[in-house]
Amino acid sequence: MGHREGGDALALHRSVPVKKALDDAMIGLYQNGERLMPGNGYPMRLLLPGYQGNMNVKFLRRLKLTEGPAMSYYEGKIYSQLLPDGKAYRFHFLQEVKSFITHPSFGLKMNGPGYYEISGIAYSGNGRISRVMVSADGGKTWAQAALQEPVHSKAFARFRAPWRWNGGSAVLQSRAWDEAGNAQPTRAEFVPCGRDQEAGYESSRVSQPALQQHHELGDRQRWGDQTCLRLSWSSPLSSRSS
Amino acid sequence: MSTLELVLAFVLALVLGSGAALAQTPRLGKPISEADIKAWDIAVMPDGTGLPPGSGTAVQGARVFAEKCSACHGEGGKGSPLAPAPLFGGAPLTSGIETPKTIGNFFGYSTIVFDFVRRAMPFSQPRTLTGDEVYAATAYLLWLNKIIGENDVMDARTLPQVKMPNRDGFIIRFPDKI
Numbered sequence: 001m002g003h004r005e006g007g008d009a010l011a012l013h014r015s016v017p018v019k020k021a022l023d024d025a026m027i028g029l030y031q032n033g034e035r036l037m038p039g040n041g042y043p044m045r046l047l048l049p050g051y052q053g054n055m056n057v058k059f060l061r062r063l064k065l066t067e068g069p070a071m072s073y074y075e076g077k078i079y080s081q082l083l084p085d086g087k088a089y090r091f092h093f094l095q096e097v098k099s100f101i102t103h104p105s106f107g108l109k110m111n112g113p114g115y116y117e118i119s120g121i122a123y124s125g126n127g128r129i130s131r132v133m134v135s136a137d138g139g140k141t142w143a144q145a146a147l148q149e150p151v152h153s154k155a156f157a158r159f160r161a162p163w164r165w166n167g168g169s170a171v172l173q174s175r176a177w178d179e180a181g182n183a184q185p186t187r188a189e190f191v192p193c194g195r196d197q198e199a200g201y202e203s204s205r206v207s208q209p210a211l212q213q214h215h216e217l218g219d220r221q222r223w224g225d226q227t228c229l230r231l232s233w234s235s236p237l238s239s240r241s242s
Numbered sequence: 243m244s245t246l247e248l249v250l251a252f253v254l255a256l257v258l259g260s261g262a263a264l265a266q267t268p269r270l271g272k273p274i275s276e277a278d279i280k281a282w283d284i285a286v287m288p289d290g291t292g293l294p295p296g297s298g299t300a301v302q303g304a305r306v307f308a309e310k311c312s313a314c315h316g317e318g319g320k321g322s323p324l325a326p327a328p329l330f331g332g333a334p335l336t337s338g339i340e341t342p343k344t345i346g347n348f349f350g351y352s353t354i355v356f357d358f359v360r361r362a363m364p365f366s367q368p369r370t371l372t373g374d375e376v377y378a379a380t381a382y383l384l385w386l387n388k389i390i391g392e393n394d395v396m397d398a399r400t401l402p403q404v405k406m407p408n409r410d411g412f413i414i415r416f417p418d419k420i
Contacts, residue, residue, distance in 0.1 A: 005285070010362040013285060017420045029268060043270065062282055071288045071351050073358040077343050080412065086336035088348070092415030 004046050007061035014055050015069035015091075016048065024049050024154075027060060050125025050154035051093045054079055095125035097184040099132055099159070099176035113167035118145070119160045124178035128152065131177045132159040138171035145174070284369075286357040290402030293356065296373025297397035300390065303382025306375045310364050319386050330386035335411065346387030350412055352404040356380045377401070 005013035016025065026047040028036060036042045041058030048055050054074065069075065069091070080088040099122035104110065118136070122129045128151050133142040145159035159174070176184045286292040298306075307319065316322035319329035332347035341347070345355055360376045362368050371379065381396040390396070390404060414420065 005282070009368055011282075011284070011368070013361075019419065029270065062279075064283070064285065066285075066287065068287065070285050070357075071354055072285070073354055073362075076350055076354040077348060080343075080348075082335060082339045082341060082343070082348075083413075084336075084339055086334065087411055087413050088335070089415040090350075090412040091420065094416055094419060 004057045004060065005062040005064070006041075006045075006057045007059040012057060012074060013070060013072045014057055014074055015066070015072065016046075016055065016093075018065070020048060020051070021063075048093075050095055052079070052095060055093050095123070097124040097126070097129075097176050097178050097182045098122065099129075099174040099184055101134075101172055101174050104172070110165065113165050116163050116165050117160055118163045118172060118174075119158065120174050121156045122147075122159055122174070122176035122184075123154070123156050124176070124180075124182060125154055126178045126180045126182055127154065128179045129157040129159075129176055130179045132157075133175050134159070134161040134163075135173045135175075136163050136165075136170050139173055142175075284357070284361055286353045286360075288351040288353050288402065290353060290398055293353070293398035293401060294373045295398065296377050297395050298374050298376075298378025298381050299395055300378075300381045300385030300392040302374075303378035303380070303385070306371075306379045307382050310371070310375070311379065314365060319383065329383055330388075335408070344387065345383055346389065346407060348408050348411070349406050350409050352380070352384060352389075352401050352406055355383050356401060359383075 004016055005011055026049075028041070028045050028047045029043070030036065031040060036045060041056075041060065044060050046055070046057040046060050075091065079092075080090050081092055082088045099120055101118060101120040103119040104116060110116070118134050120132075122132050129147065132145040132147065134145045135142045143161055145161040148158040148160065151157045159176075163172075175186075284292070307315075308317075311319075312322075314322060314324040315329055316325070321328045327342055328344065330344060330346055332344035333341050335341055335347055343349075349355065356376055359379050360369070360371065363379075364370065377396045380401065381390065381394065384390045384396070384404060385392050385394075389406065394400070396404075
């Protein structure tokens with residue numbers, strides 16, 4: 001393990017495997033052609049592709065090579081995810097396979113039955129996304145979505161699939177796989193890593209911010225969160241008929 | 243891999259990387275002195291490596307806490323509107339995945355308490371506590387959680403030996419990545 005520490009008031013420090021440091025870790029000085037903005041960690045920050053955001057220490061001031069992990073407050077308490085059996089994950093820093101649908105999504109006006117594009121984002125902290133499957137009938141049947149090239153490792157990959165909407169209720173779902181063969185877990189599989197199924201997820205606190213995205217059309221439900229969008233389409237549907 | 247090999251691997255990477263990087267370096271910053279690095283070098287490892295000189299007991303820590311911590315953490319660490327979470331106790335961790343984590347029910351290592359108090363507390367004036375004050379405050383917090391006695395002396399030797407109740411409560415999520 002190595003040890004990375006920021007110059008913020010709390011001197012946040014995290015342990016990072018040496019394997020990762022020697023693989024693709026970066027120190028970021030610039031972003032989009034200009035120096036890092038203060039909120040992004042000026043003058044420099046750590047960047048660990050595929051790892052959870054909290055590992056990318058802002059205001060970086062020190063790297064220290066250590067024999068083992070420091071078990072800092074942030075890894076010994078805050079970012080150790082408690083599991084239902086009372087054990088907790090330690091060092092669950094990897095962003096695992098994840099996909100979500102961005103279109104159609106909340107606020108879109110659906111102009112009646114017809115062809116629509118289902119599109120979204122997939123990524124994996126393990127490497128490249130290799131496949132995304134999409135369902136428009138709640139998971140009964142699936143079709144392979146097209147991936148927009150180039151598909152980069154540990155980066156967002158855009159997927160698209162055509163869909164003919166008949167105007168009724170539909171549950172849209174996406175599921176992704178990466179080149180190492182890892183599959184995005186189903187919601188039932190994922191629950192042990194996050195919140196209760198009904199309560200939804202708080203993706204910033206869990207390692208695999210989840211699985212199948214539900215867009216329920218024509219069904220008035222509350223907003224969920226990033227990983228479980230239960231959308232009400234009654235408003236767009238009424239405007240269509242008017 | 244031994245520690246020495248790790249060090250060598252890391253140094254090698256720096257040397258190899260520096261040639262190419264040098265020409266493009268934005269020439270930011272300036273060399274830092276050993277003394278300045280030392281002032282930042284405050285991390286305490288679970289085995290106690292990095293613990294400074296000094297000592298303290300819970301009895302002494304109660305005074306430190308009342309003076310420097312209770313404004314936010316409440317009298318006796320029971321919480322206040324500024325920092326509502328109690329610093330002791332806590333429900334069994336099997337009570338659900340949102341169970342509040344405390345030193346008593348969650349922390350795997352006593353050194354986490356010392357390291358965090360020293361680097362981050364008091365919130366408005368971090369790094370102002372003396373070594374003795376940090377040891378005493380740490381002892382007080384461990385005592386509040388019924389982990390040590392009120393007169394047990396915490397220092398660089400005794401603190402790492404404190405066995406935390408939840409020491410074995412953790413699973414390494416990705417052992418192959420470490």
